Amino acid sequence: MQEVFVTAQWLKEHLDDEHLVIIDCRFTLGKPNAGWEAFQSGHIPNAQYAHLERDLSSPVQEHGGRHPLPDADSFIRWLAHLGITPQTLVVAYDEKGDMAPHLWWLLRYFGHEKVRVLAGGINAWWEAAYPISQINDSNKSSGEEAAKRFDLVLQKVEQVYRPHPEITVTRSDLLQRITVEPNAFHLIDARALPRYLGDVEPIDPVAGHIPTAICYPWEETASLFVSPDPQAALAKRFSKVHDGKEVIVYCGSGVSACVDILGLQVAGIEAKLYRGSWSDWCSYKESPIARGPESMR
CATH class of the missing domain: 3.40.250.10 (Rhodanese-like domain)
Incomplete structure (x- = not known):
């Protein structure tokens, strides 16, 4: 069986791992800003935020459903923006249990296999009384150096990630x-x-x-x-x-x-x-x- 879960304790012990990216996936249908507001109020340290309808879906059309698959080029650029390469372990979490598995599936759809879901989500983190951050890491990269890093990562992943x-x-x-x-x-x-x-x-x-x-x-x-x-x-x-x-x-x-x-x-x-x-x-x-x-x- 492919490993799919990590515990809150494991994540606490690996927060500063070099090749770890933590993604907060909280989202509430009908309240599109609720997840982002919850993220700003408090999230797992070092986490970055993924918005279901801005980052993980494409615009709604007549057919195709309410959350069509994201455009491949846009999604791969988003991964590069987060610094995600095939060597990166992504840990996704949510609050209600429905959004982190979606990111788990979506990353695998685009060819990224190293992804885990935090068992129990942020509730498990809260119950363990682990630290919460209000620092916004989702847009921490800016400036010329950040642009160079983005270009380097994008060059690495453009030839690797593709829809399946x-x-x-x-x-x-x-x-x-x-x-x-x-x-x-x-x-x-x-x-x-x-x-x-x-x-x-x-x-x-x-x-x-x-x-x-x-x-x-x-x-x-x-x-x-x-x-x-x-x-x-x-x-x-x-x-x-x-x-x-x-x-x-x-x-x-x-x-x-x-x-x-x-x-x-x-x-x-x-x-x-x-x-x-x-x-x-x-x-x-x-x-x-x-x-x-x-x-x-």
Whole structure:
């Protein structure tokens, strides 16, 4: 199993490591400035801030979902700005458990494998009473020397990092699979159960789920990241989809689905992301939609 977590104690002991970059991913849907404000109020020392909609997504279009993948050139330049190279260990953290796994997945999508998630997020850091900083390190680089460093890093990473679309699926891919071979793969919906059932839909214009999907809410998965034995707990949670079939995961916009993908990874199961997710699926009037518990297992 690929190592994916670090503890608050480990991070405290390695804060000043030369090849470590810590990224605060806190973000609240509907309150786009809340994460940045929380970062300014107090964050793990040396951390830099990643904004979901400015740094980790591209502008919303008619289709493609609420958080389309970032433009490759822009994202790679952002990595260079943070000084991230293939030798860098990135540690991502959040507060609610949904945003750090997204950065974990996104870095791997662009080819950066050395990324970990802080188990328990900033809550674990607070509970340990470790120091909090209010120094803004997110824009600490400026001036001629900083520009030279940026250029050197960019030269290193431009030839290394690139998108890996093979770990994603598109709507057309998924629609064909559902139509032609619905029993040949597992489709996981990572949203909360009431949204899956179609009882409520607080964000997107249409309620329901993609036909054949199984509901594995991301919050339940995230709660197991801090269990005494996460690998055993997650293997048990996802045992019904550990049968050799391909696994595809979606959520509302391709963000919290990454929590389930990380959990599946820990359980020894590789999974692909439908990045556009429900917000892309329901943007097409002809997309088939299911409601109720008929697809639950």
